[in-house]
Amino acid sequence: MTTDWQKSLSNLITDPKELCHLLELDVDTFISQHAINEFPLRVPRRFVSRMEKGNPQDPLLKQVLPIAPEMQLTSGYSQDPLEENNANPIPGLLHKYHGRLLLLVSGGCAINCRYCFRRHFPYNENAPGTQGWDRVIDYIQKDNSISEVIYSGGDPLVAKDDMLASLTQKIASIPHVSTLRIHTRLPIVIPERITASLLSWFTQTRLRPVLVTHANHPNEIDHHVMAAIQRLRQAGVIVLNQSVLLRGINDEVETLVHLSQKLFEAGALPYYLHMLDSVQGAAHFAVPVEEAKKLILEMSFKLPGYLLPKLVREKPGVLAKCPV
Numbered sequence: 001m002t003t004d005w006q007k008s009l010s011n012l013i014t015d016p017k018e019l020c021h022l023l024e025l026d027v028d029t030f031i032s033q034h035a036i037n038e039f040p041l042r043v044p045r046r047f048v049s050r051m052e053k054g055n056p057q058d059p060l061l062k063q064v065l066p067i068a069p070e071m072q073l074t075s076g077y078s079q080d081p082l083e084e085n086n087a088n089p090i091p092g093l094l095h096k097y098h099g100r101l102l103l104l105v106s107g108g109c110a111i112n113c114r115y116c117f118r119r120h121f122p123y124n125e126n127a128p129g130t131q132g133w134d135r136v137i138d139y140i141q142k143d144n145s146i147s148e149v150i151y152s153g154g155d156p157l158v159a160k161d162d163m164l165a166s167l168t169q170k171i172a173s174i175p176h177v178s179t180l181r182i183h184t185r186l187p188i189v190i191p192e193r194i195t196a197s198l199l200s201w202f203t204q205t206r207l208r209p210v211l212v213t214h215a216n217h218p219n220e221i222d223h224h225v226m227a228a229i230q231r232l233r234q235a236g237v238i239v240l241n242q243s244v245l246l247r248g249i250n251d252e253v254e255t256l257v258h259l260s261q262k263l264f265e266a267g268a269l270p271y272y273l274h275m276l277d278s279v280q281g282a283a284h285f286a287v288p289v290e291e292a293k294k295l296i297l298e299m300s301f302k303l304p305g306y307l308l309p310k311l312v313r314e315k316p317g318v319l320a321k322c323p324v
C-alpha cells in the first residue's frame with residue numbers, strides 16, 4: 001500500500017519549468033541548467049505552496065533554486081568540507097562525535113537544498129544493504145561508549161517504516177544505547193510523514209526519542225508542520241530544530257527571532273544555528289563570522305535564553321561542534 005507521504009515523495013517537482021510556472025516566474029532568467037546537472041532540482045509540492053508567487057527572492061525558493069553562482073569555484077571551498085570520508089569506518093556509519101554514532105539510513109532526500117554540505121557525498125558507496133546493517137549493529141555492540149544512535153542521511157525518514165522498525169529493534173536490544181535521535185527535514189517538507197506507524201517504532205522501545213527538524217525560515221512552518229510536531233510531542237518525542245545561517249534567506253535579526261518564536265509555537269526548541277559548511281557551490285550563501293556573532297547577540301536581547309539557538313561550526317576531525 002502506498003501511503004500519503006510516499007505519494008508526496010514520488011510526486012516531487014523536479015522540472016524547473018513546472019516550478020517557475022507554479023510561481024509565475026520566468027524560467028530562463030533564474031535557473032541554471034549546469035547547476036541542475038550538478039545537483040538536481042528536487043522539491044516537495046507542499047514546500048512550494050508556502051512560497052510567494054512572483055517573488056524570485058522568496059526565502060524558501062532560494063533554498064532550492066539551482067542558479068549560476070553555484071558553478072563558480074571558490075577557494076577554501078571543497079567537495080567534502082568536513083572530511084567525512086575519514087570517519088567512515090564501514091559503509092552506513094559515521095563515527096565522528098564522542099558517544100554518538102551517525103547511521104546513514106537513507107541516501108536520498110525529499111528536497112535538494114542548494115547549500116547542503118553533502119551535495120557531493122558518495123552516498124551510493126554507503127548503502128550498507130541487509131548484511132551491512134548487521135556489521136553496523138556489531139560495531140555498536142562492541143563499543144560501549146556509544147550511548148546515542150542518530151539516524152541521518154540523506155534524510156533518514158525517506159526510508160520505509162518496516163526497515164526503520166527492524167533496525168530500531170536491534171539497536172534497542174543493545175544495553176549501552178539509551179537514546180535514539182533522528183535528524184530530518186521531512187516533518188517540515190512532507191509533514192504527513194509523521195504517521196502512527198512511524199511513531200510506533202520510534203517511541204515504543206526503551207530508547208529515549210529525540211527528533212531534530214531542520215527549518216531555516218519562519219515561512220516553512222505552516223499548520224501542517226505544526227500538527228506534525230504536535231503528533232511527535234504527544235507521543236513523547238523531544239523536538240528540536242537546527243538551521244543554517246544563509247545569506248539572503250535568514251540573515252536578519254527579525255527573521256531569526258520570528259523563526260524561534262514560530263518553532264516554539266509549534267512545539268520545537270531552536271537548537272543549533274550552523275555556520276555554512278564550506279562546500280563548493282554554496283559560497284554565495286556564506287555569512288561572515290563577525291556578522292553572525294552580531295546577529296546572535298542582537299537576538300539575545302529579544303528572546304528568552306531557551307529560544308536562542310547555539311551558533312556553531314563544524315571543523316573536520318573535531319569531536320563536537322565548535323561554538324562560534
Ligand SMILES: *Cc1c(COP(=O)(O)O)cnc(C)c1O
Pocket residue numbers: 097100102150152183320321
Ligand atoms: C551536529 C549534528 C549531529 C550531532 O549533533 P550534537 O547535538 O552535537 O550531538 C548529528 N547530525 C547532524 C546532521 C548534525 O548536524
Ligand code: SF4
Pocket residue numbers: 108109110111112113116117118153154155185214
Ligand atoms: S541532507 Fe538535509 S540539507 Fe542536505 S539536501 Fe538533504 S534535507 Fe537538504
